[in-house]
Amino acid sequence: MPTATDFKDYYAIIGVDKNATPEEIKRAYRKLARKYHPDLNPGDQQAETRFKEINEANEVLSDPEKRKKYDQFGQYWHQASQGAAPPPRDAGVGVEGFDFDQYGDFDSFINDLLGRFGGAGRTRGRTYTYRTPTGEPTGFTSPPADTEAAIALNFSEAFHGVQKRLQLDNEVINVRIPPGAKPGSRIRIQGKGHPSPFSQQRGDLYLTIEVLPHPFFKFADDNILCEIPIRPDEAVLGAQIQVPTPDGSVTMKIPPGVRSGQSLRLRGQGWRQPQGRRTDLIVKLQIVPPKDISPIEREAYETIQANTSFDPRAQLQEVRL
Template sequence: MARDFYEALGVPRNASQDEIQRAYRKLARTYHPDVNSDPGAEDRFKEISEAYDVLSDPDTRKRYDAFGADFRQVPPDVDPSTWAQARGRARAGAGQAHGGPFTYADAEGIDLEDLLGSMFGGRGRRGWGPVPGADQEAELVLSVEDAYRGGRRRITLDGRSLDVTIPAGVTDGQRIRLAGQGGRGSDGAAAGDLYLVVRVAPHPRYRVDGRNISVDLPLAPWEAALGASVVIDTPGGEAKVKVPAGTSSGRRLRLRGRGLPNPRGQPGDLFAEVKIMVPDRLTDEERRLFEQLAAASRFDPRRGS
C-alpha cells in the first residue's frame, strides 16, 4: 500500500494549502535527483510530488479525504457516506471470512464493482449491462530537460509497465492520453483512458513559466561594464548571450525561441538574468586596480550617475 499522502509530506490532515506548499518545496529541494545522488532520492521525490499534486488541488484533495487510496477509481457521483457504509460492510464480511479481526490488507482484495453494487440495492454493474471503464489520472514527473526534449519513457503504474511518448516541449499541467489504459469495462465494454498529468520538477538552475525559461547569468564587474559575449547552458545545449556594455544586476536578456519548444506554434523564450559577482578574495594586483578605479571613477551607484 502506498504511503498516505499527508504522511508523505509530513503535514497533518487539517494542514492549510500554504503549509502543504511549504512542506513540498522543502522536501523537493532535499530529494530532487539533480541535487541528491542517494539511490532512494528519486523514488522519494516521485512520492512527494504525487502527494503534492493531489493535496494542492482542493477538489482532488476533497476526493482523497473522502475515498482514500481509491479516489481515482470511485465514480464522481458516488456519495462518500454511502461509500463508507459499503466499505464497512465489505470489511466486516472479510473479517468473518478470515475468522478473525479485519485488517487493512483484507480491504485490498475487495472488488470495486461489488462495492458499487451494494450501494444500489444489490444491483452490481454487471446487472446494468456493459459499462465502459472509467478514465483515470496519474502524475508524470519530468525534469526540465526531459520536458524540453521529449522522447520515449517506460513507466510502471499499478504493477503495469507502459511505454509513453512524451512530446517535445510539454508544459506543467499538460495531459498525455494513453487510450484504453484506464479502468476496465464490464461485460466486454471498452476500457477507459489513462491521462498522465505532466509535472515539471523544480530545477536547481532553470525556472519555468509556461514555455519560458529563466536562468541566472553570473557576470564579472568588467564584463557587465564593458560588455561581453558569454556562453550559457540551456536545456537545448549551449547558447551565446551578448551582454551590452553598462549592464546592471537584475537585467533580463532575452534569447528568443530558446525556451520550451511548441509543436503547434511559437516556442518559448529563455531569459538570462544578470547577477554581477565579485571575487571572494582579491590578489594584490586586483586590489590595486580596483583602488585605482575607485579613485578615478565618478560613478555613484546610489545616485545612478
C-alpha cells in the same frame, strides 16, 4: 458488497477538506503524487501503496460526477455511479450478505433486497424497476472508467521527448512522451484505463506530467529562466558571454551599465512548443565581485574608487521617516 469497514475517506487521503475546490484538490494531489511517486522512491513498498491510494482518491474527487456520487452515497458511490441505488440506510439490516454476482440484473437484486428488508408478503407479486433520467431501465451496465496517474520526467526527457515503460497494476505500458512536455500537462492514452467489469471495454489513461527540478534551468510561465554571473567590469563596460541553452551554448551581448538582477531575453532559445517552435530563454544577470584579486587588479580598483564621481546612494540622502 461494500461494508462500512470498506469505506475510504478520499478527502483524508488527499489531505483536503470536504468543501475543497477542484483547484485545491489538484494542488494537493500533485504535491503528494510527486512525494510518493515510485520513480522517486525505488523499492519503497509503502510509498507505492500510498501512491496508488492517492491516485484512486484523485480519480474520484477530480471527476465532478464521481465526487457527487461519493459525497451522496459514501462507500456505495460506485454502485450508484453504475445506475444502482445504495441499500436503505435505515433498514436496520446488514448488507454484507448480498452478493451482486448471484443476480442477472439490478432489478432482480433490488426486488430481493426489498423483500428481505420489508418481508416476503409485502413484495410478493411486485416488480421494482429503477430507471435512468432518460427513462431507460438500469441493469449491471458499468461504463469503462478513465484512469489517472502521474509520471516524473527529468528536464532532458521533458524537453527532448522520451519513451517510458510504466507498471500499472499488473500491466506494463509503453508510453511515448512527445518533446516539450510541461509540468501539469496531461497525456491521453486510449484504451489503457480501467475496464468495465461487464463489457470489459477499457477507458483511457491520463498521465499528469511532473518535471523534476533542474540545477540551472527553471520554468517561467511558457519560457524558461536561468541566472548567469558576470564580473563588475563586464557590467560596466559591456561584454559578449556564452550562455547555456537546452541544446547548447549561444553568444549573448551584455550592454554597458547593466544592473545586478536585470534580465535579458534570448528569443527562440527556450522550451519546445508544438510545430517545432521555441519559447524564450530569460537570462537573469548577477554581478559577482571577485574574492581574491591580484595586486594589479587591486591597484586598478583603487584608482577607480579614488577617481569616480558616481554615487549610487545619492538618492538616499533625503530619506527620512
